[in-house]
Amino acid sequence: MKKRIAVVFMTLMFTFSSSFVLADELKEKQKQLNETKKNIENLKGKIDDVKDKQEDVEKEINNLNSKIDKLQNSIENLDNQIADTKMRIKQLNKEIKQLEKEYEEQQELYKERIKVMYMNGPSSILEVLLDSQNFSDFFGRAEIVKAIVENDKNILKCIAEKKEQIENKAKEVTQKQQRLLSMQYELSSQKSQLDEACREQRRLYDKLENDKAYLERVLKAEQEESNLLEKQIKEIQARQKKNNNFGTFSKTGIIKVSDLGYIPKVTSPFGMRMHPVLGYARMHNGMDIAVPTGTPIYSMAKGEVIIAQYMKSYGNVVIIDHGDGLTSTYAHLSKISVSVGQVVEKGQMIGKSGNTGLSSGPHLHFEIRKNGVPVDPTPYYIVGQ
Template sequence: MGRRTGWFVVLACLLCALLSVAVAKPPQSPSSKSPKATPASKTELQKRLAAVQKQIRQARAEIRQIRRRERAITADLLATEQELDNTRQRLHRVRARLNTVRTLQRQTAARLQELERRLQHRQRLLARRVRVAYQQGNASTVRVLLGSRDVHDLISRSYVLGRIARADSRLVLAIQQDKAEVAQAKVQLDRQAQEIAQLEAELAEQTRRLQQHTAVKRSILEDIARDRALKEQALDEWEEESRQIAAMLRAMEQTARGQARLARPFRGGFIRPVNGPIVSGFGMRFHPILKVNRMHTGVDIAAPHGTPIKAAADGEVVFAGYRRGYGNTIIIDHGGGVATLYAHCSALAVGEGTTVRQGQVIGYVGATGLATGPHLHFEVRRNGEPVNPL
């Protein structure tokens, strides 16, 4: 049904009611005294004004709440994006460090392999010497020494043999020490690489979570922006629609024909324009589109698309056409300041100026204008003020 209504409708109708009261009687002669508002009518207007002001305060509070939520989410999004940027920079540095460590790992592994190869080569040479010495005993050493020309040559040869043996031992020991140091460095690099890889994985996971959080916040902001745009558009349309209807009723009542109808009291009763359950009643309700509490100025009657709509009472069609919020709309003036409105019609069966009888088909149920599905939005207005049709 019609998803419209709010404080602006009440305000427009209040203005309409004021003008309707002003034209309810023909102008008096200069000698006549202007009628004064009775205390009861003044009190009623004050109550209506208070209700309108309450709606205005509520609307402003809701807008402030939406803006506060927008600001909070925007601030959270900016903080998350900053954290995401910092995390990405850290991740970039960690990955560069990991690449450096892995390069050192490869170099250390190659160095370790080279030392292992040299050590094995030196150990093979030593093993060969030991084997030869074992096979020949001390004969070879003795021959070297006996081959000395004199004592000085003997001492020199003994010294050389000792140096060769000691050099071999030192070389093997040095290679073993280098190998141990390189192996220790490799162990440290492996551990460092493992720690950096773990840090990289943690930062990558943190980046993923922050990206997901950022996407969620952006989606929420987009939803809020769409919802706000929808509310602003709906409010603009409904406010304009209510102004147009109120202006039309005022113009109608100011004509001689309209004043005649206004002066003629309405004594008839209403019939239901369509058969079907009432899915949204008159009064304050939680709006299904705006998601806020709003005044519903009529009743919504569920009915299939194309169901005939009947005039609730005798009267004259004063409007038959399209109004943005209401869609295809018919307004019937029943006299005495009483009018009925039929909104969201799929098609109209009467035109402006048509005199209709109670029960006559005037249109067909639809979902034009701002509606969530086929239904009839039905209003009753007295002097421009919406009243409960039931």
């Protein structure tokens, strides 16, 4: 009778204990679900911020394109002015050549007059006047001499004017050429600056587009994990406590120096931290150990594999139940070597490290939970020989 009472008492105690374990696990899952939902809202806010920035960049791109269009119109107008100026320069060159020709002709004519005057001397003019038949003839001849002298003066004046015209036309051509080159340089410089500004804005827009796409992928992962947690909560609420008896608990190394050639470094311990990928503070439920992709990973202790699958945040993950509410998690694996329901021995290889899921580089994420609640895994972490 006493033995029966003791059995009943132990059964009740075990039932109550199981209920408490399930309640703690359910509470932890609910906490994870709340955190995931909070992260989802956070990510939605980040996506909205990126979209706002994209709108600003689009406006700036449109503004730059408008300026470029106006500048292009100015360049086209300048091209027309350049064409007109070139035609004017061509015409001026023709005029200069004509003036030079006239200058040479007038100079030759003047040279001839000087030559005649030099050869005949002043007496020739006097002889012309003294040979007059009468007074009227004298005045007529005097008028002719006067006209010749005036013509000589006009030739000299014309030569001076033509020379001045040539110099002015040449100066005008030079000034137009200088203005043309200056306008070409200025507009080309402005267009280059606007083109570079536009390219920079497009690069910024593409980066924002990539950021948005990444955040949307992360959001999708968080939403999928939220759905998975809800499913797990329902399963916990519905299932009975499963007894696992793996004997006396003892642990071993989850990573071996013989596989690496050195002791790996813990890059991120248990506790609050700034997430290296998401960019905001969140609880780090385990520890990160820097090991290259493909490093063998071993089970901490004997236990049953309860999860062996791909999860968006954890990547390829293996979770082992060691009994008495204790579980170990190995995440971001490149390869999973065990399956759900399989009982693994202490030190048995369960997979290989990698960079899957939300990971900023190759490493192992090692996590310990007691009754579903994450605890500091440091006392359980051993590097084997």
